[in-house]
Amino acid sequence: MKTLSDMRTILFLLTFLLASGMARTIHFAGVDWYVKNGGPYGPGPNYWSDSEQSVWLDESGNLHLTIRRENGIWYCSEVYTVKETTYGEHRFFVDGWLDRMDKNMVLGLFVYATDTSEIDIEFSKWGDAAKQDVGSFTVQPYWKSGHQHTFECPLDSTPTTEFFDWQPGYVHFASMRGHYSGAPPSDSYYFSRWIYTGADIPADSEHLHTHINFWLMNGEPPQDLTVHEIVITNVTQPLQTSAIERPAGLPGGMELQQNFPNPFNSRTTIRYRLAGKTNIARRVFLDVFNATGQRVKRVEQACQNSGEHALTIDLSDQPSGIYFYRLQVGNVQKVKKMLLIR
Secondary structure (H helix, E strand, C coil): CCCHHHHHHHHHHHHHHHHHCCCEEEEECCEEEEECCEEEECCCCEEECCCCCCEEECCCCCEEEECEEECCEEEEEEEEECCCCCCEEEEEEEECCCCCCCCCEEEEEEEEEECCEEEEEEEECCCCCCCCCCEEEEECCCCCCCCEEEECCCCCCCEEEEEEEEECCEEEEEEEECCCCCCCCCHHHEEEEEEECCCCCCCHHHCCEEEEEEEEHHHCCCCCCCCCEEEEEEEECCCCHHHCCCCCCCCCCEEECCCECCCECCEEEEEEEECCCCCCCEEEEEEEEECCCCEEEEEEEEEECCEEEEEEEECCCCCCEEEEEEEEECCEEEEEEEEECC
16 A cells, blocks of 8 residues: 655655656546656665556557566556546456456556555455455555455456446446446346445545556565566546447436435435436436345336436335445436435
């Protein structure tokens, strides 16, 4: 994990590089990214390379990050967005054997301002070659109780989708097999889902940037180079205008209202409005998730036109607690929180 001294060193060096016009930039997934260079500094600490042998885009526009050795020095890779990011879904489309990396390798997908203003998805064995729960969802600081959730991700193929939906009142994480811009075909595709609702969610006013890095724990060299490269085929995020996809005929998307009553005992009504042309019918899904991210109910409305709509859901078979409801039309999603009290 990064230390405060690491962070100060990084900020000093990056400020110098940017002021000197020396930092390499790439254009990937619709936005500009800086490529980290120099060292040794955190995380690790490690040496970082902005060489095209370490970080490059292939002919299909996919981003490649490597850990490699040159002249006796191990170099790691990191990119981070030029622009700040904000609340919303950050979705990473990954191609790599995340469960087979060397015990010292770490893949990080995260938004970051400081060591206590950070949201992470990481994959690593953290020095233990036998470790099975290599995936983790974290809202920093990681050492606080309830701030981290770990999970296993046994892979039979390399494509995975990793995302977190960062909102003022919660962060919803998920990891799944395959590449999906929305929900996968079934819940069996998920490795894990988790929702954090604690007090340490970063505010978007804290100037976070989106980062992707591939590095070595404590700067320790890898023993197994079977996996030494990770490919990111796409990233969708709020600062990228193309990340907000709207189905044809639905300019302005949808409006999702707070359920009523809230809190509720067993039944509650959810109202929403679909914008767009009135003669275009769209399939609407309403999903309800518990606080661990498990879907407990799905309501599908096969064909609905633009206008005001309402759904009443019954959670009489569920225990008291915080729940989240998500309305989805095509790739457009809205999420709100509600409270069930028995």
